[in-house]
Amino acid sequence: FFRFGKLVGSAPEAQFSGNSMAYLKFRTTFQKDEALRAYFEEITGLTLAMSDDFGSHSMAAGDFLKAHDDNNRNRRLALVLYLSPDWQPEYGGVLRIVDPAGHESTVPAQYNSLVAFDTLAGTTHYVVPVEETAGSDTRLTIGGWYRNPS
Template sequence: MSADADTQIDYFSDALVNRLTECSASISQQWNNPEGTTTRHFVLDDVLTKDDVNAIYNAFPKNGDGFFDRQSFREKKRTATDLSQYSPILSDITYAFQNPRVVDLITGLLELPGIEPDPDLYASGLSMMFQGDYLNPHIDNSHDAQRNRYRRLNLLFYVSPHWGLERGGNFELWDTTRTHPRTVVSHRNRLVVMETNKTSWHSVSKVIADQPRCCVSNYYFSEVSPDATDYFHVTSFLGRPEQPLRSLLGHFDNTLRNSVSKVLKIGRGKRLINKKQ
């Protein structure tokens, strides 16, 4: 990594630390008092300057060139983990969230010891969703690619301008019955951090706008599971409340994929890592 890249990462890291520190009381309050869901989370707005966020958004390939196209009954979106083929600013903002100062501050505020970032960007990195794209209710894969560490935190930073509720593509955290979501609009310059565990069901509503919804994502991991027990599950999808047949298919699909992974003792989606850091 070049000195210039280090400088840019440090610049973004400084901005993140400053904003997180300014809002530390609100972050702790939100985390410990989740509304509309049992999944602990917090929402932080105005993370970077407007110019910085615009530069990040403009660096995304507007047609998703080079992104991996994920389409199934579970989801429809495009993702990228090999950041070397894009503007350095996309790699810089992604890895700023992995700066030790940022990681230590977030995990300290949330009182979660032993948490580590993931330089491999397993199933994280960049995502783009276009008109008609969606992400059905799901719980994330329990582990990293090597199945050595448990997934603990999901960090989502949204950068698309002029984004409002009416545009769709909004983040949703579900209640215990998976019948009512808490909707968090994917506003530009908004960071959402949520815990990941056996019951942290979340989704993205269908994109309505004819504009790409762009997101920078990271996962943090730990050697100890959220409930201190030993467990494993693949990313598991169900349908929305109005999609009972899709939920039935999801139950069958989740059971099959879980069984295969447990018998073969393998993780899933190992190609979705950054091999060119």
């Protein structure tokens, strides 16, 4: 069983809340700020193009993401920003990145951390199930991709 929900819509009274406005500002910066794109080019050594491929995600107990690669839609650099301040390791929901030789790297869902990886490096990745110990807590992320400039 697979469940993966995107945070979509909001109550009318929350549409212009501080949180929604911060999200929109972050999204706009990610999509249009050349200096931010240049920063990621500098730290990764990759040549990147801007993207509108961006979203927010929520995973609750039982949710997971099957192994896959992001080598599609001309994606080049994947980014995931973790937004759950009280997330505990025993809640699960960790990202696992598998290199072409089959070696796995585990990336904990640590609050206020950013993960970036090259989608053309031959890796796959998946998110292990969020455990029932998470209770009503959810694994919240914002993610997106810079594109390959070709």
